[in-house]
Amino acid sequence: MSAEHPEPRPSAGPVRREGGRSARVRAAVHKAVAELLAQGGAEQLSIPVVATRAGVNPTSVYRRWGNMSRLLADVAASRLRPHDPPPDTGSLREDLLRWAEQTRATITTPDVQALLRHSVSQAATTPGPTPRMAAREQQLATILANAEQRGERTPTLNQALDYLLAPLYLRVILSLGPVDPDGTRRLVDDLLRHYAGGCTA
Structure with missing residues (x-):
C-alpha cells in the first residue's frame, strides 16, 4: 500500500454504541x-x-x-432516584417547599408506591440505606447547607429527615391518608416552626 493509501488498521473489536x-x-x-x-x-x-x-x-x-x-x-x-438538582431559590422555606412537592409528586404515582412497598419488604434481607434514599438525604443536606451559608436559621439534617422526609414516605408506604400539596406544606412549616425559630410565611 502507498503512503497516500495506507492499509487500514485492524479493528480492536466491535464498537458498543450508546443506546441501540x-x-x-x-x-x-x-x-x-x-x-x-x-x-x-x-x-x-x-x-x-x-x-x-x-x-x-x-x-x-x-x-x-x-x-x-x-x-x-x-x-x-x-x-426513585432524584434526577434534578435540589432547589436553590435563596429561601430555605421555598427550597424545602419545592423539594417536598417534587418528592411528593414522584412517590405518589401508583407504580412508585408499589416499588416503595416492595423495597420495604426487601429491607430485611438488604439492611441499610438504599442509594436512592441516600440521594434524597443528600438533597436535603445541600438545601440546609445552602441556607446556613446564607445565614438562615436551619434545622439539623436529622430533624429534616425525621419530620419531613420520613412522614412523606411513611404516608405513602402505609397508606396513611392522602398525601397532597397542603400536607407537604404543613410538614415544612411545622419543621421550620419547631426547629428553625418559626421562619414560615
Missing part, C-alpha cells in the same frame, strides 16, 4: 414494569408477564436481570 437495542429493551421492560405495577402489586409480577407486556423475549430479560427482584431493584433505582 440494549437501551430500547431496557426502556421497554422498565415501561412494562411501571404499567403492571400501576395495575397491581409487585407480588403479581413475573419475568414472562413483563416480557410479554414489553414485547421482548423472556430470555433477554433473564439474561440481563436474572430474576424479578433484580429487575425491580433496577426499576426502583431509575424511578
Whole structure:
C-alpha cells in the first residue's frame, strides 16, 4: 500500500454504541414494569408477564436481570432516584417547599408506591440505606447547607429527615391518608416552626 493509501488498521473489536437495542429493551421492560405495577402489586409480577407486556423475549430479560427482584431493584433505582438538582431559590422555606412537592409528586404515582412497598419488604434481607434514599438525604443536606451559608436559621439534617422526609414516605408506604400539596406544606412549616425559630410565611 502507498503512503497516500495506507492499509487500514485492524479493528480492536466491535464498537458498543450508546443506546441501540440494549437501551430500547431496557426502556421497554422498565415501561412494562411501571404499567403492571400501576395495575397491581409487585407480588403479581413475573419475568414472562413483563416480557410479554414489553414485547421482548423472556430470555433477554433473564439474561440481563436474572430474576424479578433484580429487575425491580433496577426499576426502583431509575424511578426513585432524584434526577434534578435540589432547589436553590435563596429561601430555605421555598427550597424545602419545592423539594417536598417534587418528592411528593414522584412517590405518589401508583407504580412508585408499589416499588416503595416492595423495597420495604426487601429491607430485611438488604439492611441499610438504599442509594436512592441516600440521594434524597443528600438533597436535603445541600438545601440546609445552602441556607446556613446564607445565614438562615436551619434545622439539623436529622430533624429534616425525621419530620419531613420520613412522614412523606411513611404516608405513602402505609397508606396513611392522602398525601397532597397542603400536607407537604404543613410538614415544612411545622419543621421550620419547631426547629428553625418559626421562619414560615
